[in-house]
Amino acid sequence: MQTSAPCASSGAPEPSPLTPFTSGIEATLAKNARMVAEQVAASLPDAETLLASLPPGAREGSPDTYTRHLVHADPFERFSVMLLVWRPGQFSPVHGHRTWCAYRVLRGTMYERHYRWDPESRTASQVGAVTREAGDTFSVPAGLQHIHALGNASDDVTVSLHIYGVEQSRISTGVNLLVDTVVS
Numbered sequence: 001m002q003t004s005a006p007c008a009s010s011g012a013p014e015p016s017p018l019t020p021f022t023s024g025i026e027a028t029l030a031k032n033a034r035m036v037a038e039q040v041a042a043s044l045p046d047a048e049t050l051l052a053s054l055p056p057g058a059r060e061g062s063p064d065t066y067t068r069h070l071v072h073a074d075p076f077e078r079f080s081v082m083l084l085v086w087r088p089g090q091f092s093p094v095h096g097h098r099t100w101c102a103y104r105v106l107r108g109t110m111y112e113r114h115y116r117w118d119p120e121s122r123t124a125s126q127v128g129a130v131t132r133e134a135g136d137t138f139s140v141p142a143g144l145q146h147i148h149a150l151g152n153a154s155d156d157v158t159v160s161l162h163i164y165g166v167e168q169s170r171i172s173t174g175v176n177l178l179v180d181t182v183v184s
């Protein structure tokens, strides 16, 4: 089989003396997010204990949009833990992340769409989707290499726990990196 060298118009970045260094940083950041998820899987209390920390009535969510409830704010402002309640048909916007995050499905099922980022057009196109079940735990590194949308495509309420590497006052503006989207 013949192969050809990448051409300049392929969009691939030019080789740089910094490439080994930056590649190592990328791998380290991805590893950090995975380590958070491993810790979540290893030490998180059971789902019923966590669901009991929701305010009265919050388990059933809101008819307007998915709801978020802060359950832990690190006193040194390194991370925040939220419970999200999704009624059927409620979805997040398509987004990358300004910080690492990890999440676990506590109740019901979560539908997650994945997107690929095109730096030239600055748009994201859908490349796949998966269904996460209660007990599943995943992590997402910061940046536009990992873009997704989460939501509830089932007929029952879904509850998920999310950990973000920001302090609580920055959750609304410091987590999601919204992107223009081309859905394929």
Ligand SMILES: [Fe+2]
Pocket: 095, 096, 097, 101, 140, 148, 150
């Ligand atoms: Fe996300």
